[in-house]
Amino acid sequence: MATDDLMTRALEALGEDGPLSVEALRRLADLGDLPETMTIAEVSGHLGVSPHTLRYYERAGLVEVARDGHGHRVYDAEAVRRLVFLTRMRLSGMPMRDLRHYIALVDAGVHTVPERLEVLVGHRDAIRRRIRELTLSLMAVEYKITTYGGSAGPDVQTVGATTGEALPDEPPRRALPAERPAPSR
Amino acid sequence: MATDDLMTRALEALGEDGPLSVEALRRLADLGDLPETMTIAEVSGHLGVSPHTLRYYERAGLVEVARDGHGHRVYDAEAVRRLVFLTRMRLSGMPMRDLRHYIALVDAGVHTVPERLEVLVGHRDAIRRRIRELTLSLMAVEYKITTYGGSAGPDVQTVGATTGEALPDEPPRRALPAERPAPSR
C-alpha cells in the first residue's frame, strides 16, 4: 500500500518518540500553503501516494478533478484538501466503501452533517478498538520476547506456554513460577 | 476476516474498558485446560476461526495435524497451542509470509531462537508503529468530530480545514479562531 509511506513520513516528521500531542497534530495538519492548483505529480509527491492511486480515487468517485487544455488533471486546493483527508482516513483503516459513503454525504450538502458525524464516530470507535487490540497483542509479544530472552518476565505465567512452541526439542511446558493459581474466573 | 471475531471476543472477555493490564493478559492466556485432542470443530469453536481457515493454515504449512482412522483431523494440545499463537499473531497484523518464516524457524530446532527473537522484535516494533499511527489518526478524527459538533475543539486550528470538505455549500475555509498564527515551521 502506497499510503504506508505517508504515515511513515508523518511519523518521521513528528519525531518517532515525540509527545504525540495536539502540538504534533498541528504540525501534521500544517500542509504549508498549497498552491492554487497542482499537477498529479505534485499531488502525488505531496501526499506520498502514486499517481495511479490518485487516478484510482478519482475513478472511485472520491474526488472530481478538472482538466486543462491538454486533458491533464488540474487539482485545485479543495481537491487536494479532500485527498489529504481521504488518505488520512485510508491510513487509519477506513475502507473505501465507507469513504465513498462519506464523500457522497459531503457532496449531498450541509444537511447530511449529522450522518457524517455518525460515520466519523463509528470510525473513531473502530480505531479505538483496533488500538486496544494491538495493545493487547503488543503485550503478548513483549511478554514472549522477555521470557524468550531469558530475563524472566513479569507475573503472567501461561502466555509463554500458549505460543505453540515452548522451545521444541526441550521439555515442553514447565510451569513458570506462578504467583497464584489464577482465579477460576 | 474470521479472526476479527476472535479479538472481539477477547476484548469482551476482558471487559471493554478494563485496565488492560498484565492481569488482563493472564486471563487471555488462560485457555482453560485443553483436552488431549480436539476435532476441527472444537478447535474452530475454541479459537473463533472457521474450519476452512484451519485447513488453510495447515495447507500453508503452519501446523501439522494428525488424522484418525477416518482421515479426520486430530488436533493435539501442541497443535492447538500453536494455533492460538498463530491466530494471535495474525490478529496483530503479522503477514502469513512472516508466520511461515517463524514457524520454519521453530521447526528447525532450538538453535534458531536468536533469529526467532529478531522476528518477534521486528513484529513488536511494527505493532508499536501501527499503534502510533492509529493514535495519530484517532486524534485527527476526534478533533474533527468535536469541531463538527460545534463544541469548538482544543487548540489545533488547521485540521478542520484539511479535510477537503469544510462544509461545502458554505463559505469554504474561514479561518477558525486561531490562538496563534502557526509558527512558520
Add this chain to the structure above:
DNA sequence: GTTTGCGTTCGAGCGCGCTCGAAGGCGTAC
C-alpha cells in the same frame, strides 16, 4: 435403507486496494 451431519480433498473464486501495461498525445531539448 436413506437421511442427516460432520468430516475429507481439491481447486476455484472473492473482496479489497491498489498496481501495472498498452497505446497513444503533447511539449520541450537536442
Add this chain to the structure above:
DNA sequence: GTACGCCTTCGAGCGCGCTCGAACGCAAAC
C-alpha cells in the same frame, strides 16, 4: 526530426487472506 518525459484512458492483473463449492466418505438416527 526524433527522442524524452510526463500525461491520458482503459482494462487487466496482482497479492493477500481467506471463503466456498463440488464431490465424496463414514456413522449414527430414524
